[in-house]
Amino acid sequence: MHVDSTLNQLKNLLGEDKLPSSYGVYFKNTLVALCHALEDHILQHHYEEEKYKPLLFVTFQKGKWYLQEAERYRDLAIHSRHITIAAVADSGFADHPTSQLANVDLIHLAEDDCLVQEWNLVILAPDYAAMVLCRELSPEEYYQGSEPQIDTERKFYGLWTFDRTLVEKAFTILTQSTSHYNPSLTEKLNQERSHLKNIPASGAVDLSGVVNRIVSYLQMSQEELYTVNRQTRELRDLEGQALKLNRNLGASKLQAFLRMAQRVDQNDPYNPCASLQVSALAETLGQILDLPTLRLRRLRLAGLLFRIGLAEAPQEVFARKSQNPETAQFWKDRPILSSRLLSSMSELQPINEIVLHQLEYWDGSGSPDGLKGTQIPLEARILGLVSYFQELTQPRGDRPAYSLSTALEKCQSYSGTRFDPDLVESLKTVIRLTEMGLMQLPNRPTQLPPVWLEE
Known part of the structure; x- marks a missing residue:
């Protein structure tokens, strides 16, 4: 990667181990999907007050400019505070x-x-920050024989994140890198950014929507790339590209899901650490039962994603004080809603099965399939308890x-009806050891995925 590239400057500024886990090599289609998802969030979110509109800084690659993108940015300008576009003079x-x-x-x-x-999109607003940074690989950086033959096979070093600190640093790098072109514009952008810092968040932005769009776009970009490759490459080449793409898109989609799970926790004022704590305690029970490493890994991830279906839930669902039938049903259906997303x-799929059956009851009176006893997957029984x-x-x-004692007693009252009696006894062992000071109740799993973003 070029030493003066925005990505490389950010990496040197932070240290490579501080970059988000989204940093890696991406196909062009994936990056188009990510940029469009962030842009669509701006187009679909209308601010009544000018001060809440976002500040955008975008750079476009030489020779890669298209008329439809110019039209798109005309629409984006309507919903933005200010847009700076950097491109070669003949870009159009x-x-x-x-x-x-x-x-x-x-x-x-x-x-x-x-x-x-480079191809960069940086967004700063009082309510949120987001960016996609990328730089195309040089011909020398492709492995021999893997050079792109068609446009969709082009590869980029890239990352995407909602971390405001990283976005602020990238914005500074870009404004400094372009300051010699127009010093007065640089001064103006710095003033705009300083002004944004003094504006309190409106609380009206929910990024779970944009993450949903990212997942959808990634899915569509994958299908489009399959179609193009199927028409232009032999089956063996297609399979090789598909495997590489699956790894790339799989990591991106998983990151999007984990971000959604975090949003659920952030939206729940009564239980903001549910995902971490459930994942940690489920893992502990799994270790007591001597589950194999793969099953433990799945159980940990299921714990992090166990209520992802509440990402779009209204606030009343979390209060649960005066729920109407609609919000009560929303809460009851959280495993089904979560499963639909994960599907x-x-x-x-193995994690999806655990999440879907977390409310199955030992006596068969649970949902969604009325499974009974050992028909319920063991990991789902652990997660439910x-x-x-x-x-x-x-x-x-x-x-x-x-x-802890009272909560355990309530679980014991459902032993043999709602919960597996053996699992209740295992939970009892953990709680008793905790109360005796022989162990600490875990608050986070032993191996937290690196794509778990903001603490």
Whole structure:
């Protein structure tokens, strides 16, 4: 990677181990999907007050500019505070109506500027921050024989994140890298950014929607790439590309799911650490039962994703104080809603099974399939017991948090009806050891996925 590239400067500034886990090599289609998902969030979220509109800084690769993107940025400008577009002079911007808008400024990059090989989208708003940074691999960086033959096979070093600190640093790098073109514009952008910092968040932005779009776009980009490759390559080549793409997209989609799970926790004022604590305690029970490593890994992940279906839930669902029938049903159906989301990623099918059956009861009276006894997957039985216990140890509405002993007693009252008696005994062992001071109740799993983003 070029030493002066935005990505490399960010990496040097932070240290490679501090970059988000999304950092890696991406196919072009994946990056288009990510950028469009973030742009669509802006197009579909209308701010009544000008001060909440986002500040955008975008750079476009030389020779990769298309008219439909110019039209898209004209629409984006309507919903943005200010947009800075950096591209080579012959990109077509200057002749397009987008460049005439009062809140759009162009930077004409020199032909030898390293930015002409980059494709960046940086968004700063009072409510959120997001970005996609990428730089195309040079011909020398492709393995011999893997050079792209068609446009969709082009590869980029890239990353995407919602981490405001990283986005702020990238914004600074880009403004400094382009300051010699238009110093007054750089000063203006710095003033705009300083002004944004003093604006309190409106609380009206829910990023779970944009993450949903990212998952959908990634799925579509995968299907499109399959179609193109199927028409242009032999079956053996297609299979090789598909395997590489699956790994790339799989990591991105899993990251999107984990981000959604975090949003659920953030939206739940009574239980903001549910995913971490449920995953940790489920793992502990799995270790007591001597589950193999693979099953433990699946159980940990199921714990992190066990209520992802509540990503779009109204706040009343979490309060559970005066639920109407609709919100009560929403809460009851959380395993089904979670399963529908996870089903879009076939690699998560074993985790999906655990999450779907977490509310099956030992006596067969649970949902969604009325499974009974050992018909219920063991990991699902563990998840159901642990999530119920953890919920009791947190306050909910007018109900105070129960002590570990009281929460255990309530679980024991359902032994043989709702819960597997043997698992209740295992949970009892953990709680008793905790109360005796011989162990600490875990608050996070032993191996937290690196794509678990913001603490």
